[in-house]
Amino acid sequence: MTQSEPSLASGDPSKPPSPSGPLTERPAQHHHGDALLAWWLAAAIVGADIGTSVFYTTGVILPLVGFAAPFIILVVCLLMWVFKATYEEGCAVSPFNGGAYIMVLQTVGKRFAIVVGALTILSYLATAAVSALSGAYYIDSIDNIMNWPVTNIVFAAIAPVIVFGLLNIVGIKEPAMIVFFIAMFHFCLLLYLDVKGLIMAFERHIDLSRFSHSLTAVTPAHFVHGFAAAFLGITGFESAAQIVEQLKTPTWKTLKYIYLSVVVLVGITAPITSFLCLGLLDAGQLNDFKNSLLSGLAFVEGGKPLLFVLVVDAALMLFAAVNTAYVGCIGLCTTMAKQGNLPAFFLRRWAHKFPFMQGYPYVCFMFMAICALMIVLLPGQVDNLGQVYGMAFLAVMCSFCFGVLMLRIKMPLKVERSPYKTKWTFPFKGYQLPIPPAIGLATLLFCEVVLLFSAEGARGLGFQILGVILIVMCFYRMGVLEGRLRELPDLRLGMGKFATMEEIPETLPIYVLCTGGAKARSLATMLIKLLEREEPGPKEIVIFHAEEESARRGMMHELLQRVVSQQIGPSFKNHDIVLTTKILPDTLVDGLIYLKKAHPFKKVFIGTGTDPETAERYARDLESNLGVPVENIGRPTLIDTKQTK
Numbered sequence: 001m002t003q004s005e006p007s008l009a010s011g012d013p014s015k016p017p018s019p020s021g022p023l024t025e026r027p028a029q030h031h032h033g034d035a036l037l038a039w040w041l042a043a044a045i046v047g048a049d050i051g052t053s054v055f056y057t058t059g060v061i062l063p064l065v066g067f068a069a070p071f072i073i074l075v076v077c078l079l080m081w082v083f084k085a086t087y088e089e090g091c092a093v094s095p096f097n098g099g100a101y102i103m104v105l106q107t108v109g110k111r112f113a114i115v116v117g118a119l120t121i122l123s124y125l126a127t128a129a130v131s132a133l134s135g136a137y138y139i140d141s142i143d144n145i146m147n148w149p150v151t152n153i154v155f156a157a158i159a160p161v162i163v164f165g166l167l168n169i170v171g172i173k174e175p176a177m178i179v180f181f182i183a184m185f186h187f188c189l190l191l192y193l194d195v196k197g198l199i200m201a202f203e204r205h206i207d208l209s210r211f212s213h214s215l216t217a218v219t220p221a222h223f224v225h226g227f228a229a230a231f232l233g234i235t236g237f238e239s240a241a242q243i244v245e246q247l248k249t250p251t252w253k254t255l256k257y258i259y260l261s262v263v264v265l266v267g268i269t270a271p272i273t274s275f276l277c278l279g280l281l282d283a284g285q286l287n288d289f290k291n292s293l294l295s296g297l298a299f300v301e302g303g304k305p306l307l308f309v310l311v312v313d314a315a316l317m318l319f320a321a322v323n324t325a326y327v328g329c330i331g332l333c334t335t336m337a338k339q340g341n342l343p344a345f346f347l348r349r350w351a352h353k354f355p356f357m358q359g360y361p362y363v364c365f366m367f368m369a370i371c372a373l374m375i376v377l378l379p380g381q382v383d384n385l386g387q388v389y390g391m392a393f394l395a396v397m398c399s400f401c402f403g404v405l406m407l408r409i410k411m412p413l414k415v416e417r418s419p420y421k422t423k424w425t426f427p428f429k430g431y432q433l434p435i436p437p438a439i440g441l442a443t444l445l446f447c448e449v450v451l452l453f454s455a456e457g458a459r460g461l462g463f464q465i466l467g468v469i470l471i472v473m474c475f476y477r478m479g480v481l482e483g484r485l486r487e488l489p490d491l492r493l494g495m496g497k498f499a500t501m502e503e504i505p506e507t508l509p510i511y512v513l514c515t516g517g518a519k520a521r522s523l524a525t526m527l528i529k530l531l532e533r534e535e536p537g538p539k540e541i542v543i544f545h546a547e548e549e550s551a552r553r554g555m556m557h558e559l560l561q562r563v564v565s566q567q568i569g570p571s572f573k574n575h576d577i578v579l580t581t582k583i584l585p586d587t588l589v590d591g592l593i594y595l596k597k598a599h600p601f602k603k604v605f606i607g608t609g610t611d612p613e614t615a616e617r618y619a620r621d622l623e624s625n626l627g628v629p630v631e632n633i634g635r636p637t638l639i640d641t642k643q644t645k
Contacts, residue, residue: 036246036247036248036249037172037173037176037243037246037247037248037254038248038254039247039248039254039257039258039261040180040257040261041173041176041177041180042176042240042243042246042247042254042258043183043257043258043261043262044176044179044180044182044183044184045176045179045239045240045243045323045324045327046236046237046239046240046258046259046262046324047183047187047261047262047265047266048179048182048183048236048317048320048321048323048324049127049131049235049236049239049321049324049325050233050234050235050236050237050262050266051183051186051187051265051266051317052131052134052236052314052317052318052321053232053233053234053235053266053270054190054233054269054270054273054274054294055134055138055292055294055314055317055318056134056232056291056386057073057230057232057233057270057274058070058073058273058274058277058278058293059290059291059292059293060229060230060232061073061226061229061230062278062286062290062293064218064222064223064225064226064229065214065218065222065223065226066214066217066218067210067211067213067214067215067278068211068214068215068218068223068226069226069230069274069278070211070271070272070274070275070278071211071215071271072223072226072227072230073230073233073270073271073274074271075227075230076227076230076231076233076234077233077234077263077266077267077270077271078267079234079439079440079443080234080237080262080263080266080267081263082436082439082440082443083234083237083397083401083436083440084259084260084263085422085424085434085436086400086401086404086434086436086437086440087237087238087240087241087255087259087400088252088255088256088259088420089404089407089415089418089420089421089422089434089436089437090103090241090400090403090404090407090437091240091241091244091251091252091255092251092252092255092418092419092420092421093404093407093411093414093415093418093421094106094407095244095245095251095252096244096245096335097241097242097243097244097245097246097331097332097334097335098117098241098242098331098332098335098336099120099238099241099242099328099331099332099396099400100116100120100238100241100396100397100399100400100403101113101116101117101120101332101335101336102335102403103399103400103402103403103404103406103407104116104399104402104403105339106403106407106410106411107402107403107406107407107409107410107411108402108403108406110339110341113341114341114470115470116395116396116399117332117336117341118466118469118470119392119395119396119399119466120238120242120328120332120392120396121329121332121333121469122388122392122465122466122469123235123389123392123393123396124325124326124328124329124332124367125325125329125367125370125371125374125465126374126385126386126388126389126392126465127235127236127321127324127325127389127393128161128321128322128325128326128367128371129157129371129374129375129378129385130382130385130386130389131318131319131321131322131325132157132158132160132161132318132319132322132371132375133153133157133375133379133382133385134318134382135156135157135160135314135315135316135317135318135319136148136153136154136156136157136315137153137382138292138311138314138315138318139156139311139315140152140153140156141292141295141311150379150380153379154375154376154379157375157379158372158375158376160319160322161322161368161371161372161375162368162372164319164322164323164326165326165364165365165367165368166364167323168323168326168327168330168359168360168364169350169357169359169360169361169364170356170357170358170359171357171358171359172243172246172327172330172358172359175323175326175327176323176327178320178323179320179323179324182316182317182319182320183317183320185313185316186313186316186317187265187269189309189310189313190269190273191269193273193276193294193297193298193301193310194268194269194272194273194276196301196302197272197273197276197280197297197301198272198276200280200300200301201276201279201280204280206279206280211275211278211279224450225450225454227447227450228446228447228448228450228451228454229390229451231390231393231394231444231447232386232389232390233266233270234266235389235390235393236321236324236393237262237397238328238393238396238397238400239324239327239328240255240258240259241400242327242328242329242330242331242332243327243328243331244331245331246331250419252418252419252420256420273294273297276297277293277294277296277297278293280297280300280301281293281296281297281300285299285300292314294310294314295307295310295311295314298310322371325367325371326364326367329363329367330359330360330363330364330367333346333360333363333366334346334347334360334363345362346360346362346363346366347360348360348361348362349361378461381461384461385461387451388461388465390451391448391451391452392466394444394447394448394451395448397440397444398441398444398445398448400437401437401438401440401441401444402437402441404434404437405433405434405437405438405441408431408432408433408434409431409433411621411624411625412431413620413621413624414621414624421434422434422435422436424436426438490580490581490582490583491560491564491565491580491581492504492578492579492580493564493565493569493578493579493580494577494578495569495572495573495574495575495576495577495578495579496538496572496573496574496575496576496577497538497576498538498576498577498578499573504578505538508538508539508540508578509535509537509538509539509540509602510539510540510541510542510599510600510601510602511527511531511539511540511541511542511601511602511603511604511605512541512542512544512592512595512601512603512604512605513527513541513542513543513544513604513605513606514544514545514588514592514604514605514606514607515543515544515545515606515607520543520560520563520564520568521563521567521568523605523607523633524541524543524563524564524568524579525568525571526633527541527605527633528541528568528572528575528577530633532575537576538576538577539576539577539578540577540578540579540580541577541578541579541580542580542581542582542595542599542601543560543563543564543579543580543581543582544582544583544591544592544595545560545581545582545583560581560583564579564581582595588622589622589625589626592604592622592626593625593626596626596628601628602628602629603628603629603630603631604622604623604626604628604629604630604631605630605631605632605633606618606619606622606630606631606632606633607632607633615632616632619631619632
């Protein structure tokens with residue numbers, strides 16, 4: 001399979017067909033309403049990451065742009081509306097976990113998608129380590145009464161990593177409730193600081209001219225660098241795209257509420273807070289609180305009591321961002337495991353033994369171990385880790401924006417039927433491409449280049465960690481997976497005058513039946529009868545199955561062979577038909593594209609699986625990707641009408 005080929009059908013890109021039928025749109029847990037997240041819980045998960053930006057964004061860009069920092073932060077916050085429209089369109093068209101990985105997988109190919117997946121994993125590992133360490137340092141800063149050694153900082157940072165790891169083994173909803181209350185307290189505190197700060201600013205008649213003067217005096221080079229660095233303020237924006245399958249339906253409406261709440265809250269509080277930090281703190285206080293300007297603002301407004309509350313809030317929010325990293329990484333890793341790009345044991349759960357554990361323990365343990373190792377090895381690298389996170393995050397968002405643009409080219413019919421798509425478009429080579437992702441892609445690429453050339457220490461550290469992740473993933477695919485994914489031999493069974501295989505002509509009209517195995521006999525029998533009635537004459541029927549992880553030792557192949565040779569074949573021995581079983585180590589559409597190149601077929605038939613409506617929609621999407629008719633022969637109406645004729 002070449003990279004230029006379409007990688008996925010527009011149905012579930014995360015998994016091949018199951019033995020009970022080729023089609024299911026969502027994982028099993030998605031059918032349990034109590035496991036799905038309401039928009040306000042999901043918004044808390046996303047906001048917990050973005051909401052931490054107020055603790056450091058102004059301090060990061062202040063040395064570069066001076067008092068122009070609030071204006072730059074405001075511009076970045078306004079750009080969130082662009083990314084809001086982009087992510088809403090992408091997730092509405094493809095409502096599956098994985099975010100940028102799924103976007104790239106559907107539109108570009110597997111190789112590039114694996115790189116994007118590795119970058120996303122890197123961003124979550126970095127944000128978890130940075131957030132945990134920063135939270136520990138904030139606790140240590142309480143009135144300078146602790147003065148912890150580095151070992152205590154490390155232990156305090158590892159604690160939330162372990163706690164949220166164990167909570168996510170239980171499930172996604174339990175830690176989300178905790179994060180919701182933390183996020184609510186945080187934004188209420190920010191609103192209080194902003195309202196009181198604006199009153200104080202009005203009473204003190206602060207000099208506004210220094211802000212406007214700084215905006216005109218900053219050099220272009222510093223402005224560019226500051227603008228790129230200010231994007232650290234919206235890191236975590238992509239997290240909602242990693243938990244799409246855990247959102248209450250309709251998904252696109254839930255996403256709309258999530259991003260609307262986050263964009264409005266962050267868009268209001270971030271620039272105002274930055275303005276107040278620079279306007280109410282004098283030169284000495286700006287120097288004293290240069291690494292925690294928000295702490296300085298709390299001290300100016302309410303003295304040590306409010307400072308204490310702010311520090312506790314900062315630590316809790318930073319620890320809550322660790323949970324966001326867990327949630328995002330779980331959504332991504334399980335999707336990649338379904339695709340065979342990560343080991344299948346990441347999909348194993350303990351719910352059959354412990355019903356209260358609905359999460360993915362092996363992903364949590366892996367993330368917990370690597371994150372703890374990074375904290376132990378890099379306790380003094382918080383700044384560099386933060387920059388690594390920023391660069392990885394920008395690359396991931398770039399990939400998502402590019403993927404959304406390519407959806408209009410690769411899957412126009414699916415975009416057309418999507419419940420949400422932006423109306424702001426521009427023409428490009430006969431296609432109407434959306435404007436928001438185009439603006440987002442250009443902006444993010446520019447910022448990514450700036451950060452790559454300016455952050456030398458972080459660049460080296462980021463490439464090292466990314467290299468390790470990619471090496472491990474490639475080793476798995478080449479050393480372990482590829483050995484299991486070797487193409488299995490086909491079984492060909494000639495019937496009627498084709499009973500002697502030498503008599504089979506070189507060219508026969510080929511029809512494909514996609515099925516797992518459990519329904520192979522009933523669906524194949526139904527298909528043969530339909531074809532004999534509607535298109536009589538010699539033909540070949542390929543019973544096709546895309547190999548699953550659980551069947552890669554040949555179990556499914558043996559089942560299909562038995563079904564074809566012992567059950568279907570004897571029933572139609574008087575028909576001039578060739579039955580062929582075909583198993584390919586790939587997702588459904590990948591395998592069909594490969595099969596079509598080698599043996600052009602006239603039509604594809606699928607069953608309903610467990611959801612006839614979803615199967616019918618899947619058939620139409622599959623039809624648009626393959627360019628051949630696709631018929632759902634498992635529809636109850638179709639079965640009833642055609643069997644009763």
